[in-house]
Amino acid sequence: MDTLIQQLINGLSLGSVYALVALGYTMVYGIINLLNFAHGDVYMVGAFVGYYIITNFNLGFLPTLILTMLITGILGLVIYQVAYRPLRNSTRIASLITAIGMSYLLQNGMIYIAGPQTRSFPQIINNQLYKFGAIQISTMQLLMLATTILLMIALQLIVQQTKFGKAMRAVSNDPEAAQLMGINSNQVISFTFFLGSMLAGAGGMLVGMYYNTITPTMGAGPGLKAFIAAVVGGIGSVPGAMLGGYLIGITEVMISAFGNSMIRDAVVYLILIIILLVRPSGILGKYEPEKV
Structure with a gap:
């Protein structure tokens, strides 16, 4: 049981x-x-x-997290304006190909700037282990959970309570009527794009701190897993993305713990x-027939 x-805590x-x-x-x-x-x-x-x-600046965790989120948020804005906005009225396949191209551009651009080698992420917190019988949890795990929960609560408040959040929901439901x-x-x-990129940047920094290593190709695997999580939970649904993750x-x-890590x-x-076969809209997604 312990x-x-x-393993539940680790998961x-x-x-x-x-x-x-x-x-x-x-x-x-959405x-x-x-x-x-x-x-x-x-x-x-x-x-x-x-x-x-x-x-370079030897800042603490919170200032570094805020700056990282702001910079990646601005990067998200640039990506939208350069790569996606000009294709708003194009076919979906054109936007999809552009997204894949932008992915390779970011990945190879970072390889050119930082080099292909793995780097060791500097430790800015004292990562202690807290034991409760046979169960143990580290400071870094607590920090990841607390930071993620706070960011998700903040996102929900923005989406549900702010003017921009109401506009987001209106555009999501009916873009023409919203305009x-x-x-x-x-x-x-x-x-x-700004909000989503901020959250992704926070996730990247937290993983760098947790595993102590970063590499220019580190986004491919987790990015695909996060996409699967969004689909499983119900793509277009904020609670669904959280549940799927x-x-x-x-x-x-x-x-990995009770089976074989090779098949995870x-x-x-x-x-x-299974989700796509049984419930294509995802666990918390809503089925909407396509308009023709």
Whole structure:
């Protein structure tokens, strides 16, 4: 029982990161029906931004986190304005190909700037272990869980209580009607990219601190897993992205602990296939017939 609880804690820590990145996928898709496959590489950029801020300016955790989120948020705005906005009225396949191209651009751009080698992330907190019988949890795990929960609560408050949040929901429900009511859809979409990229940057920095290593290719795997989490939870649903992230994180850790770590990715993809077959809209998603 203690081992199960321990692995559950580990799974929640990993799932927190997937949830943060999945939120960016689900918000963008909910607004403009775009799968932003460059989002995982924004997560990677967040890890490197945090690394350089700590290395060059020796700031603490909170200032570094805020600056990292702001910089990656601005990066998200630039990506939208340069790569996606000109294709708003193009086919979905054009936007999808552009998203994949932007992903490779960010990845290879970071390889050119920072080099392909793995870097050791500097430690800015004292990572102690707290033991409760056979169960133990580290300071870093507590920090990841607390930071993720606070960011998710803040996102929910923004979406549900603020003027921009109401505009986001209006554009998501009916873009044409929202524009007729005077809502600037470009501003809303830009704000959505900004928010999603901020969360991805925070996730990248937290993972860098947790695993102590970062690399320019680190966004590919978690980015894909976060996309799966968004689909499983219900892409377009903020609570669904959170649920999917934690579900995928817990599943991976449980398979590694009690099964075979070599098949954990296969199990994640199997879950995706089952969800698409049984409930294509996701666990918390709503089925909407396509208009023709």
